[in-house]
Amino acid sequence: xxxxxxxxxxxxxxxxxxxxxxxxxxxxxxxxxxxxxxxxxxxxxxxxxxxxxxxxxxxxxxxxxxxxxxxxxxxxxxxxxxxxxxxxxxxxxxxxxxxxxxxxxxxxxxxxxxxxxxxxxxxxxxxxxxxxxxxxxxxxxxxxxxxxxxxxxxxxxxxxxxxxxxxxxxxxxxxxxxxxxxxxxxxxxxxxxxxxxxxxxxxxxxxxxxxxxxxxxxxxxxxxxxxxxxxxxxxxxxxxxxxxxxxxxxxxxxxxxxxxxxxxxxxxxxxxxxxxxxxxxxxxxxxxxxxxxxxxxxxxxxxxxxxxxxxxxxxxxxxxxxxxxxxxxxxxxxxxxxxxxxxxxxxxxxxxxxxxxxxxxxxxxxxxxxxxxxxxxxxxxxxxxxxxxxxxxxxxxxxxxxxxxxxxxxxxxxxxxxxxxxxxxxxxxxxxxxxxxxxxxxxxxxxxxxxxxxxxxxxxxxxxxxxxxxxxxxxxxxxxxxxxxxxxxxxxxxxxxxxxxxxxxxxxxxxxxxxxxxxxxxxxxxxxxxxxxxxxxxxxxxxxxxxxxxxxxxxxxxxxxxxxxxxxxxxxxxxxxxxxxxxxxxxxxxxxxxxxxxxxxxxxxxxxxxxxxxxxxxxxxxxxxxxxxxxxxxxxxxxxxxxxxxxxxxxxxxxxxxxxxxxxxxxxxxxxxxxxxxxxxxxxxxxxxxxxxxxxxxxxxxxxxxxxxxxxxxxxxxxxxxxxxxx
Numbered sequence: 001x002x003x004x005x006x007x008x009x010x011x012x013x014x015x016x017x018x019x020x021x022x023x024x025x026x027x028x029x030x031x032x033x034x035x036x037x038x039x040x041x042x043x044x045x046x047x048x049x050x051x052x053x054x055x056x057x058x059x060x061x062x063x064x065x066x067x068x069x070x071x072x073x074x075x076x077x078x079x080x081x082x083x084x085x086x087x088x089x090x091x092x093x094x095x096x097x098x099x100x101x102x103x104x105x106x107x108x109x110x111x112x113x114x115x116x117x118x119x120x121x122x123x124x125x126x127x128x129x130x131x132x133x134x135x136x137x138x139x140x141x142x143x144x145x146x147x148x149x150x151x152x153x154x155x156x157x158x159x160x161x162x163x164x165x166x167x168x169x170x171x172x173x174x175x176x177x178x179x180x181x182x183x184x185x186x187x188x189x190x191x192x193x194x195x196x197x198x199x200x201x202x203x204x205x206x207x208x209x210x211x212x213x214x215x216x217x218x219x220x221x222x223x224x225x226x227x228x229x230x231x232x233x234x235x236x237x238x239x240x241x242x243x244x245x246x247x248x249x250x251x252x253x254x255x256x257x258x259x260x261x262x263x264x265x266x267x268x269x270x271x272x273x274x275x276x277x278x279x280x281x282x283x284x285x286x287x288x289x290x291x292x293x294x295x296x297x298x299x300x301x302x303x304x305x306x307x308x309x310x311x312x313x314x315x316x317x318x319x320x321x322x323x324x325x326x327x328x329x330x331x332x333x334x335x336x337x338x339x340x341x342x343x344x345x346x347x348x349x350x351x352x353x354x355x356x357x358x359x360x361x362x363x364x365x366x367x368x369x370x371x372x373x374x375x376x377x378x379x380x381x382x383x384x385x386x387x388x389x390x391x392x393x394x395x396x397x398x399x400x401x402x403x404x405x406x407x408x409x410x411x412x413x414x415x416x417x418x419x420x421x422x423x424x425x426x427x428x429x430x431x432x433x434x435x436x437x438x439x440x441x442x443x444x445x446x447x448x449x450x451x452x453x454x455x456x457x458x459x460x461x462x463x464x465x466x467x468x469x470x471x472x473x474x475x476x477x478x479x480x481x482x483x484x485x486x487x488x489x490x491x492x493x494x495x496x497x498x499x500x501x502x503x504x505x506x507x508x509x510x511x512x513x514x515x516x517x518x519x520x521x522x523x524x525x526x527x528x529x530x531x532x533x534x535x536x537x538x539x540x541x542x543x544x545x546x547x548x549x550x551x552x553x554x555x556x557x558x559x560x561x562x563x564x565x566x567x568x569x570x571x572x573x574x575x576x577x578x579x580x581x582x583x584x585x586x587x588x589x590x591x592x593x594x595x596x597x598x599x600x601x602x603x604x605x606x607x608x609x610x611x612x613x614x615x616x617x618x619x620x621x622x623x624x625x626x627x628x629x630x631x632x633x634x635x636x637x638x639x640x641x642x643x644x645x646x647x648x649x650x651x652x653x654x655x656x657x658x659x660x661x662x663x664x665x666x667x668x669x670x671x672x673x674x675x676x677x678x679x680x681x682x683x684x685x686x687x688x689x690x691x692x693x694x695x696x697x698x699x700x701x702x703x704x705x706x707x708x709x710x711x712x713x714x715x716x717x718x719x720x721x722x723x724x725x726x727x
Contacts, residue, residue: 031117032061036101036169038091039064039108040084042071046405046491047109053279054113054267064108065091072182081162081186089176096173103172106164109489110251110259114237114266120247123213124166130204131167131175133160133190134214136252141185148195155223155241156209157216160194162187163250164214171203211239215246217262218253226435228265232272233445235265257425260450260491261434274447277497282403289321290379290400291349295369298328298337298386299362302506303520304527305333309340311390311501316397319347323376327365329356332511333386350376363470363477370465381460388420388457389527391501398498399459402448406485407493408458409500412441414526420503421494422453429475429483440496448495453482456503464490502526513606514574515567521610525617532564533618534695541621550698551687553705555626559618559697565668569719571607572600572642581650595656598649599641599722611640615723619664619697623725626699627662637723642668645678645710645718653710655683660702660724667692668719675716682708702727 037055041048041064048064055062065087073083088105095101104120106113124132135157139146152158167175180189193199194207208214215224215237228235238245249266251259263269269276296312298305315322324344326337337353345351354360354368366383373381382396388411392398399407412419419441423434431453439445455478460468467488472480485492505523510516521528536558539545548556578598579585585593587601602611616634624631639659645651671678671692679690680698684707689698700706702724 035104035117037062037104039106040066040087041108042066042069045109045489047489051108051111057268058116060117080183082180082184083182085176085180085186095169098169101169103169104166112249112263112266115247129206130171133207134164134216135207135209136161136216137219141188152209160191161216162190163252164248210242211246212244214248216250216252217255217258226262233270237262257452264449277448280403281401291321293323293373293378293381295381295383296326298330298333300506301330301332301509301511302386303504303509303517303524308386308389314393316393320349322348324348324351325369325372326353366470366477379462383458385456387504387506389501392498395500404493405461405464405490408454410494410496411501411503413503413505417441420456421451425452443496446496448493450491451494454492514571518567532561534558534561550689551682552685554700557622557697560695565694569668571605575605577604597643599643602640632726635725637725638727640723643720645713652712655709657707658702658724659727661726663702664723665698666721667694667696670694675713675718677712677714678718679711680708682706
């Protein structure tokens, strides 16, 4: 429990007061008359709201003590808790002489109720105690008292835990009658009473050593198992040592992350669909939308940065409600950042960029974003790293509707299990695989999940700003931030309710080559396809699409984008290893070229393997449509090369057959604009194609029938990309 600023308390208390009304909804039976449930919470934290929800779904009325008050019971550095007992003593005084009333007390921030009061009562009754305490694996806070505890059998939990207990009102009141300072330790207080055999007997005290009613999770990770119904996705936590199903789950000590993971499935969070995702949603009023600081973080060189910025620009949110800040410590992207801000600055409420120096690192950049958000009095910060490509323009609105202090859309690398969240933590605070991680990433399980770590893209509410810290001597900034939020009790939710976007793969991204995006087909096929393949490509694969034939058995396809053409030409010109156009060619086996051209082979610029993959993925399907019955996968091509025609260099090409089963010829620039003249004439048919189109591909047989020549270029420079396929 912690004390926070009064303004935050009042804000959250106003929200939670409505939730308390829901918690106190009319029960289905009289169990709420028989069993009085109490908890203590000075703040309506995420943990408290989860606890209140779990009570509500089982029609359990809870009386919350201390809500809105200053916490007086110490903290994790100075263990206390006597404040809880003093509040509880006063609250149950009206029942102290009523032997029919039962008191159930639990903590709230780290507790989940998983069943109804009648089942809870049955488990309590089976124990045969007047007061039943939860039990744990560790003797705390005074380890020296461990040997004073009664022995237990096998794997039973031996030591008292004060986070949950249940008993008859007169005995519970008697339990609390000794005075205790607010800052004194409540667990030690109860421990000393329990270890006094006379008092233990008089009060009828017992420990739930086999976790029939209560389950403390610290130290019990191997003792419990979450069982999830595959149809409904509803979960039950089972103690596998004693085959019990505890009703009240307590994430004591260092088990908070485990409780959060189990809590994704407990207390009817799912019923075929994610019920939690449909609760307490924010109604977005167009006339009063939240003000958001949009923080774009460029912390590494990434491919397809232009597409990243396009995704940001497509966000369906009023720009005048967005304060844009772009932080970069990567000089490679600085020009694009400056251009983007200069172009769009007037659309946003404010627009700034911060480019790094040696003294200005990523931690400072992220902290700068938080500081700017405070300055602008933003309701939220939306952090987006440059490796996170937004594919759904509604992502920001969808996250806002979920109405959480911290929520992230789940992004992953296409066809991989690498994502922007962790489902579990190792003991050292690093990645660990959770039982549901793969199902969540693959969207075989759809919902909103409380996770211990998120990176790359996330939305943070202003109520969590003060809890954020990017400083940790061992962790990177995102890990440090997540640790600070976990320590503050702020839940980090990750949603895969929609396919919001994806992560690009920046591994081995080589910024030293010309147009480095072009080289990443194998690592980023989706983004490469989006950038470099013609937008009409897929239409041509439909059987109903009539293929264009400008000459007999010569097919014309829309295959690549302007970016493909421009980048590949730039790569070839930067290399500048054009052949001399003579018959002597050391690049070929035998060293002789019968029909020479001024050209550069893809092998010379490190693109041979990529270009062969391009032929397989994008050329072969078109070939199978054009030349029915011919199938060769993968296609072979010994020569893939760009030809350059210039009037003062090589303006044309004499008639010839190609050494191929079929040939492709892609126009790399614009006829009539970038050059005059040019084209291809098929001599057997006396048919010429002169009005070639940039990014369009001619496909024709290579041998016997399609004897052809390259027509004269009279002005400018013409580039074409040639492949002799299946020679």
